[in-house]
Structure formats: structure tokens, C-alpha cells
Amino acid sequence: MTALEPTGAITRVRRWLHDRRVAQARVEALASAQVDADEDHLARRPRTATVTLADAAGRFWRHPSPWIIATTMLVAGTARVVVGGYHVSDLVLVLVMLASFPFVEWVIHVFVLHFKPFEVAGVTIDPLLAREHRAHHADPRDIPLVFIPPKVYWWLLPTLVAVSVFAFARLGLGLTYLVALTAIGLVYEWVHYLIHSDYKPVTAAYRSVWRNHRLHHYKNENYWFTVTTAGTADRILRTFPDPATVPTSPTARDLDAR
Known part of the structure; x- marks a missing residue:
């Protein structure tokens, strides 16, 4: 063997790098095909099969989370x-x-929903919301996984009521907080559901919101965390890159593999 001939180790490294590039190209192609297929499905649907807002709303109210939130809002409003x-x-x-909600939404999405399980003294710390969100990423078309799990309300509602009663100088102000929060929560559930439904984006404003969240699911789970707005908090918190400059993540559908 001459000094110019590659060693077996160098050959193996070159083969590994080649295989990795091929695998990454395959992931890129699959992700692009998924996004293109979904958008084409919505854009080219026959008129007779078009899902209207009324259709989407009817299906939205078949799930428990909207009813729980709406009932709480009605009671608090009364x-x-x-x-x-x-x-x-x-x-x-x-x-x-209203002004702070995009940032609250961002923080919850990043630190609660994308929480990474860890062990303490042999006990795995893995909250329900994080587990459900990983399942949501694994199958974004599974509509029940779009909503806040009903079990969460067992502790969330008593906490919110306690905050509204005891954390404000006036009971009226606390109730205003609870009414506004449940109204915002209902809007969040509706927008998130609508994005994952078969409703076709019509307005430019909604299309930008729709595309923003789909990039999070199909392009890269480390960016585009806002759901109800088109990248408001993302732009300020530097998680709103040009999609063309971001590699497609192989773990967008498998958060456990991160």
C-alpha cells in the first residue's frame, strides 16, 4: 500500500458519510413529499368534497375539550x-x-409540550401533556390528539379558579381574567383543530398560520412554535427561520428519538 492509497478506516468513513448523505436526502424527499401531498390535497379537492367552516365547526364540538372550556367561560361570564x-x-x-398570549403559547409549547423525559432516582419524569404531544407529532392527522386531554382539566380548572379568586385584588378582576383566559383557550383549540382538519385555507392570514404550524410538524420540530398567530413570538424569539435554510428534521414525527 502506498502513502496515497486510502486505508480501510478511511474507506469506511467515506462509505459512512455517503450513506448518511443518502439517508438525509431520503428524509428530505419524504418530508417534502408529505408537505406537497397535504397542500395539494387541500388545494385540489373537488368542490363537492370541500370541508366548510360549518362542517369543521360541527366536528369540533364533538370533542370534550371545547365543551369544558366553553362551559367554564359561560359560568365565569355569568x-x-x-x-x-x-x-x-x-x-x-x-x-x-391578548398581547402576551403568543409568548405564553411559545413558552408552553417549548418547555411543557416538548418536555424531554428524564429519570430521578429511577423514576421517570414524563408529564401527560408531553406524552400526548409526542403522540400528536407521531400522527398529526389523529384529530382527538389535537385537543387538550380531558384529564388535564381535573387539576387545571381548580387551579385557574383558585387563581381568579385569590390572586387578584378584586373578585371582579379575577373573573375577568378567567373569562378572558377561557375565551383565548377556546380560540386556541379551534385554530389548532382547524389547522389539522381538512378545512381548506381561504384567506392569506389563515394560510400563513396554517403553513407556519405545518412546518413545525413536517419540516422541523425545533422551530415555528406559535399556533394561533403567524410566527409573532417566533420572529422575536428567533424560531422563525426561512424554511429553505433549515434542514428537514428526521425526528419531527418521532420526538422520542431526539
């Missing part, structure tokens, strides 16, 4: 009217909640 005593602070609170 209590707010009975308590009365409206102040400018009620309006300010609502505006602050």
Missing part, C-alpha cells in the same frame, strides 16, 4: 356579570393577556 364593578383595569388586563 359570575362576572353578577359581581359587576367594572374598571379600566379589567380592559387593561384583557389587552395585556
Whole structure:
């Protein structure tokens, strides 16, 4: 063997690099094909098969989460009217909640839903929301997995009621908080459901929201975390790159493999 001839180790490294490039190209092709197929499915659907907003809404209300949220909002709204005593602070609170929600949504998505399980003293820490979200990524077309799991409300609702009653100087302000929060939650569930349904995007605004979330599911799970807006918090928090500059992630559908 001369000094110019590759050794067996170098040959193996070259073969490994070649195989890796081939595998990455295959992942890129499959992801692109999935996105193209989904978008083509929605764009070219025959008129007789078009899913209208009314169709989507009818199916939306077949799931328990919207009813739980809507019932809580109705009860809280009724209590707010009975308590009365409206102040400018009620309006300010609502505006602050609306302005901050994209960032709250981002934080929950990144740190709660994409929580990575770990062990402490032999016990695996793996919350229900994180487990359900991994299942949602594995099958984004499974509609029941789109919604907040009903079990979550067993502890979430008592917590929110306690916060609204004890964390504010006025009971009326706390009830305003609860009404606004449940209204925002209902909008979140509706938009998230609609994105994963067969409803065809019509407006440019909704199409941008729809595409933003689909990039998160089919392109790369490390970006595009906002759901109800088109990358508002993502743009500020630097998770809104040009899709052409981001490699397709092989774990977008398998978060356990990260």
C-alpha cells in the first residue's frame, strides 16, 4: 500500500458519510413529499368534497375539550356579570393577556409540550401533556390528539379558579381574567383543530398560520412554535427561520428519538 492509497478506516468513513448523505436526502424527499401531498390535497379537492367552516365547526364540538372550556367561560361570564364593578383595569388586563398570549403559547409549547423525559432516582419524569404531544407529532392527522386531554382539566380548572379568586385584588378582576383566559383557550383549540382538519385555507392570514404550524410538524420540530398567530413570538424569539435554510428534521414525527 502506498502513502496515497486510502486505508480501510478511511474507506469506511467515506462509505459512512455517503450513506448518511443518502439517508438525509431520503428524509428530505419524504418530508417534502408529505408537505406537497397535504397542500395539494387541500388545494385540489373537488368542490363537492370541500370541508366548510360549518362542517369543521360541527366536528369540533364533538370533542370534550371545547365543551369544558366553553362551559367554564359561560359560568365565569355569568359570575362576572353578577359581581359587576367594572374598571379600566379589567380592559387593561384583557389587552395585556391578548398581547402576551403568543409568548405564553411559545413558552408552553417549548418547555411543557416538548418536555424531554428524564429519570430521578429511577423514576421517570414524563408529564401527560408531553406524552400526548409526542403522540400528536407521531400522527398529526389523529384529530382527538389535537385537543387538550380531558384529564388535564381535573387539576387545571381548580387551579385557574383558585387563581381568579385569590390572586387578584378584586373578585371582579379575577373573573375577568378567567373569562378572558377561557375565551383565548377556546380560540386556541379551534385554530389548532382547524389547522389539522381538512378545512381548506381561504384567506392569506389563515394560510400563513396554517403553513407556519405545518412546518413545525413536517419540516422541523425545533422551530415555528406559535399556533394561533403567524410566527409573532417566533420572529422575536428567533424560531422563525426561512424554511429553505433549515434542514428537514428526521425526528419531527418521532420526538422520542431526539
